[in-house]
Amino acid sequence: MKQKDLISPGRRQLLKGGAAMAVSVAGLGAMSAQAAECSGDKPPHFDEIVDVLVIGSGFAGMSAALQAKEAGASVMVIDKMPVFGGNSTINGGAMAVAGSKLQAKEGIKDSVDTMVADMLKAGRGMNDVEMLKLVCNGTAESCQWLEAYGVEWKPFVQHFGGHSLPRVLQTVQSSGAGIIRPLIKAAKQHGIEMRNQTKLESFVKDPAGRVIGVQVRDGYYFPQERTGKMRLIGARKGVIMATGGFSRDLEYRQMQQPELNGDLDSTNHPGATSEALKQMMLIGANPIHLDQIQLGPWASPDEKGFGTASQFNTIATYPSGIVVDVRTGERFFNELADRKARADAIMTRRDDQGNPVYPVGFTNAKGAAQAQTLEWGLKYKVIQKADTLEELAALYQIPAKALKAQVARWNDAVKAGEDKEFGRPMQKAMALEEGPWYGVRMWPKVHYCMGGVKVNTQSQVLHLVSNEPIDGLYAAGEATGGIHGASRLGACAVAEGVVTGRNAGRICAASAAIELKQA
Structure with missing residues (x-):
């Protein structure tokens, strides 16, 4: 048997993708020499360096950034789009909370176990139970955390489909902007660097395989893929991926669910695409439940x-x-x-x-x-x-x-x-x-991707082969997979994004910093 016959079709495609990326990087002119150092023995010289780099500015990204900043880390948030907030800004602003003050006021008896049971039922038992418990356990405290940053809820509890009882709080604006705007305002007040039109191109790893930064296109104009200047941003403590789902990536979503063709509209913003997910997969991240894509009824x-x-x-x-x-x-x-x-x-x-x-x-x-x-x-x-x-x-x-x-x-x-x-x-x-x-x-319209990369309860991205954490790489929110199983209950995206974002921010900020060199 020939050696090439021993390579599975999926592995062969991955190798082709890696080769294509190498060719692409080689064509970047002066930048290519610097990028090449990332895989050699010499440490790269970064254009900028922070402790924690957050990619994505939605519920998960902003929660991660603020939590990391609260822990004393220097933080930068980058987003490829010209406006911060992504899908979170146009989200309905509803958050499922187990044990909220408003529930108590209305005499509604709820518990974390009840919320877990409801989400397991909706997820057809496919859920990552440990991550599910982490999210549900964190909703009440995270709700108060949001309120401390200026988020305001309507004065009543709502009953969304699939929940066994009323537990949904909604911003007074009936929009996720009622959460995103206060968080962005707080981030700027606390010295978090916010960069829009900055697109992730690839990860930078040290010789030991730790993610120590990213290569980006600075000044990127979506969706013109060749725009922007190539730069390197270093992260002493880690990179947090809060890049959302891929429901607007028609080609990629049809690979997972062929029937979700162009006849179906999407509720998501145009930037909800798959390239960040693919970059994580290229360095070994384990994809899970990618074919579980939700339609908004x-x-x-x-x-x-x-x-x-x-x-x-x-x-x-x-x-x-x-x-x-x-x-x-x-x-x-x-x-x-x-x-x-x-x-x-x-x-x-x-x-x-x-x-x-x-x-x-x-x-x-x-x-x-x-x-x-x-x-x-x-x-x-x-x-x-x-x-x-x-x-x-x-x-x-x-x-x-x-x-x-x-x-x-x-x-x-x-x-x-x-x-x-x-x-x-x-x-x-x-x-x-x-x-x-x-x-x-x-x-219905295509609304949410239950699938993404697999993480542990420390928000560390797990490797496809070893099932061990990819050092220096964290993920939160819709970029991750497994929490919701086959179907996400309404108002649980905000809950997941805020709770897992804060979890990633706190843990990443507490990790050991490595020494990086600036150009």
Whole structure:
């Protein structure tokens, strides 16, 4: 047997990728000689050096940066995009917290064990249990930590799908910007260096294999891959990867899930791509659950991206309304099931040719009272208003008699305190007795990557072969995999990002510093 036949197809592809990278680096002119030192016996000379380098400026990245700074480390945050915050800024700003002060105020008895059980159920048992416990254990204290930096929550607890009880807090802005802006403001006040348009190109390792810094494109203009000046940034204590997921990387996401093609929109910002993940894999990081990609079941086909419908459906339709098939006027799933169950159910609504038949979710004025995006949704006709159920049926071509009968059955279920049709939790269920009515067409969008690199409870990235930590490399947030298993519960992205980001920042800052040389 020839030697090349002993190399697996995956390994052969990885070797080809490594060769391509070597060719790319060799073409960088004057920079290439300096970069070449990284793999030799001579230590490289860095353009800049800090204790902790954080890559990514979302929930995980900013939490890591501030926690490391609190521990006394010098910190730099870099982001390839022109604006800080990534997906976190356009996130709904909802955080699942087990044992919050607001839960206690409303008499809601919750526990870390209950939250762990809920996430395990949603994750179909695929979750990394130790990491899951770390996240759930850290939510209450991290919530208070955010408040100390100026984050404000709405004065009530919400019940998101898949959670067995209400435990979700949401920023007063109904946006992740209500978390990101205070954290960025605090970072600048505390002397954390913030660099945008700075794209990771590759890692720098010392002869012992420790990650001691990165090569970046400074002055990068997304998505023009050849822009920017090549520079080296050193990290005495470590590099923290908080680079998010890859849902906007159409080619790469289709490698994992071929059916997630260009016909499906994404709620994520354009920079949610896979190159940082690939760089970690090139130095041996263990990828886990990359094919577990979540669809957001609250999105609408009548607008691009996250839009207005997502917040409306999350805070109004799902907890205080119902969703029906327009052909029958009847419900067809539990509106408070986990995201995977709801998205899977909605995706079955198709005609004989396989084309989507968009379901309609609706509630009344009482149910929509706290929906902050209602006005904008009405303005852009993503949400439509009807004074009567007959008018609502006509707007969406639903059989009026069947729709009215379904509403009557739902109201009977609310009065009885039991949903015999689909087993929906009824703690905060609301009868739909009078209009006006607000409806929205629904179709899932690619939203979140449950997969990423495997880390331990010290936030260290683990090697594919040895399962030992890659020295000097940490990761947090959506860049990691395994915590959520097959499906992430709503509001657990903020929880994961903040808790694991702080964990990585604290541990990285406490690690031994190595001596690096500056150019």
